[in-house]
Amino acid sequence: MANIRLHNPFMKSLAVLVLFFSLPVRAQKTMPGDVVIIASKILHENRTVYIHYPKTDSSNVNKRFPVLYLMDGESHFDMLAQYTDYLSRWDVKVIPQMIVVGITNTKRTRDLTPTVSIINYFGKPDTSAVSWMKPSGGNAEFLQFIQEELIPYVDANYKTQSYKIFAGHSFGGLASINCLLTQPAMFDAYVAVSPSFWWDREYVLKLTDRTLQKGALLNKKLFYSDASEGISDSSTFHTNLLKFDSLLSVKKIKGLEHEYKYYPAESHMTEPVSAYYDALRFIFRDWKEN
Amino acid sequence: MANIRLHNPFMKSLAVLVLFFSLPVRAQKTMPGDVVIIASKILHENRTVYIHYPKTDSSNVNKRFPVLYLMDGESHFDMLAQYTDYLSRWDVKVIPQMIVVGITNTKRTRDLTPTVSIINYFGKPDTSAVSWMKPSGGNAEFLQFIQEELIPYVDANYKTQSYKIFAGHSFGGLASINCLLTQPAMFDAYVAVSPSFWWDREYVLKLTDRTLQKGALLNKKLFYSDASEGISDSSTFHTNLLKFDSLLSVKKIKGLEHEYKYYPAESHMTEPVSAYYDALRFIFRDWKEN
Numbered sequence: 001m002a003n004i005r006l007h008n009p010f011m012k013s014l015a016v017l018v019l020f021f022s023l024p025v026r027a028q029k030t031m032p033g034d035v036v037i038i039a040s041k042i043l044h045e046n047r048t049v050y051i052h053y054p055k056t057d058s059s060n061v062n063k064r065f066p067v068l069y070l071m072d073g074e075s076h077f078d079m080l081a082q083y084t085d086y087l088s089r090w091d092v093k094v095i096p097q098m099i100v101v102g103i104t105n106t107k108r109t110r111d112l113t114p115t116v117s118i119i120n121y122f123g124k125p126d127t128s129a130v131s132w133m134k135p136s137g138g139n140a141e142f143l144q145f146i147q148e149e150l151i152p153y154v155d156a157n158y159k160t161q162s163y164k165i166f167a168g169h170s171f172g173g174l175a176s177i178n179c180l181l182t183q184p185a186m187f188d189a190y191v192a193v194s195p196s197f198w199w200d201r202e203y204v205l206k207l208t209d210r211t212l213q214k215g216a217l218l219n220k221k222l223f224y225s226d227a228s229e230g231i232s233d234s235s236t237f238h239t240n241l242l243k244f245d246s247l248l249s250v251k252k253i254k255g256l257e258h259e260y261k262y263y264p265a266e267s268h269m270t271e272p273v274s275a276y277y278d279a280l281r282f283i284f285r286d287w288k289e290n
Numbered sequence: 291m292a293n294i295r296l297h298n299p300f301m302k303s304l305a306v307l308v309l310f311f312s313l314p315v316r317a318q319k320t321m322p323g324d325v326v327i328i329a330s331k332i333l334h335e336n337r338t339v340y341i342h343y344p345k346t347d348s349s350n351v352n353k354r355f356p357v358l359y360l361m362d363g364e365s366h367f368d369m370l371a372q373y374t375d376y377l378s379r380w381d382v383k384v385i386p387q388m389i390v391v392g393i394t395n396t397k398r399t400r401d402l403t404p405t406v407s408i409i410n411y412f413g414k415p416d417t418s419a420v421s422w423m424k425p426s427g428g429n430a431e432f433l434q435f436i437q438e439e440l441i442p443y444v445d446a447n448y449k450t451q452s453y454k455i456f457a458g459h460s461f462g463g464l465a466s467i468n469c470l471l472t473q474p475a476m477f478d479a480y481v482a483v484s485p486s487f488w489w490d491r492e493y494v495l496k497l498t499d500r501t502l503q504k505g506a507l508l509n510k511k512l513f514y515s516d517a518s519e520g521i522s523d524s525s526t527f528h529t530n531l532l533k534f535d536s537l538l539s540v541k542k543i544k545g546l547e548h549e550y551k552y553y554p555a556e557s558h559m560t561e562p563v564s565a566y567y568d569a570l571r572f573i574f575r576d577w578k579e580n
Contacts (some may be wrong), residue, residue: 031338092560269382
């Protein structure tokens with residue numbers, strides 16, 4: 001997996017010298033990946049995304065790859081890049097090789113929340129002018145950016161298959177489920193690690209109930225999870241995840257394969273380590289290389 | 291965590307042009323890390339190691355870091371580099387920032403096994419001239435290389451603390467436990483993910499029994515694990531790990547904190563994803579930033 005790359009001609013001559021004198025040689029370790037800045041007309045700003053792709057070798061030179069679109073790229077892109085690389089290695093091979101697109105944030109609350117709201121985690125209005133909750137409610141435009149600008153860019157520049165996954169944590173988990181409910185055609189599989197269902201007095205939980213018709217058809221995969229996330233006496237995350245899980249059971253949606261995992265030994269911030277791994281294993285549990 | 295680095299002057303001019311025309315800009319994503327080639331006098335060969343280190347910023351500019359020495363660097367270095375980075379982030383912070391040294395293989399069986407043996411996993415001699423088991427028995431020299439050449443190099447060139455961890459998988463797990471038994475002073479904590487106790491008719495299991503005196507003092511931490519690894523009817527890994535675990539219970543070694551984890555849902559090759567994470571959490575479970 002390592003790329004030995006001596007980064008300039010001076011280093012190359014140095015390497016030869018150093019070997020001659022039996023001293024250590026140093027070079028920089030790299031991982032295949034691009035940093036792309038997209039000037040979004042929809043969001044009226046530049047958006048930075050990280051793109052990791054499988055190394056090309058004789059075994060995959062003509063292959064095209066599924067794409068995992070990940071929110072909070074600055075937090076979990078390296079994790080997913082590493083998981084998808086390792087788990088698709090020839091001697092592990094429990095998932096296919098994959099392209100990972102990590103979308104980094106500009107105004108996170110704006111992009112990942114579905115409604116304009118100043119109601120905080122405790123159900124109380126946060127009226128502060130500089131509240132971290134402001135601005136909010138831009139998730140529809142963010143999804144439009146992904147659909148109309150990001151996905152076309154990735155499809156034009158990388159060897160993509162049509163199979164796409166959308167994954168996020170916390171507000172990113174909320175956005176993932178909001179996308180499944182409002183734009184289900186965008187992705188084939190959805191991952192919501194500790195979705196912030198508390199947003200706007202459980203807006204997305206209520207939307208789930210309104211949107212999913214009992215016995216309807218929705219050929220998707222969905223993984224969702226929570227951890228030990230109690231703040232004071234409240235453990236809203238767990239209560240809401242249990243509600244969401246039983247809603248899905250009651251609705252008996254045809255074709256929707258879903259898995260719920262609870263990680264009582266993990267915190268809100270350590271949970272993604274286990275949850276993103278389990279989500280990949282769940283999505284590809286029936287996968288066999290053809 | 292990302293480094294935006296435009297890799298040559300042409301790319302830099304391109305970037306400016308491209309921004310002007312509102313087209314995407316691409317640059318290469320990097321992760322801090324070195325590839326070092328050490329000309330070993332002990333092993334009479336060049337050894338390639340990968341070295342990952344925390345990014346320096348205002349919060350850690352004067353800090354020195356523990357070092358994790360990892361066998362099979364080509365397989366699990368990226369995983370450990372990513373875990374130690376993520377788990378030590380300011381908003382996760384369940385372990386300290388760390389340097390990870392991944393030792394890649396030349397002759398893996400030679401370096402990681404403690405005895406010359408042609409007895410295979412099934413307890414039968416493998417007499418083939420080209421057997422993958424040959425050569426074997428060089429673990430003492432490999433440990434000497436680490437002690438006398440690698441550790442001094444890392445200490446001289448990176449901001450190290452004295453706290454050191456030794457970690458390996460399969461033959462690497464065997465080597466980790468062999469080091470604990472024969473050179474316990476080398477490391478403060480040892481990780482053995484599915485150690486190949488089957489080697490040479492359970493040589494290291496017998497060595498454990500001979501070496502560890504009941505009630506002796508050994509201030510170390512030790513994590514060991516196995517997964518679903520049955521080959522045919524035999525599941526030697528699990529049987530041997532259970533034996534090792536009860537040996538440690540019986541010996542009541544003072545100061546030795548040990549944890550055993552069994553991962554029935556994982557295979558020999560997927561186990562490291564969970565086991566290396568759990569090992570880091572175990573080793574640093576009482577850690578608090580000072």
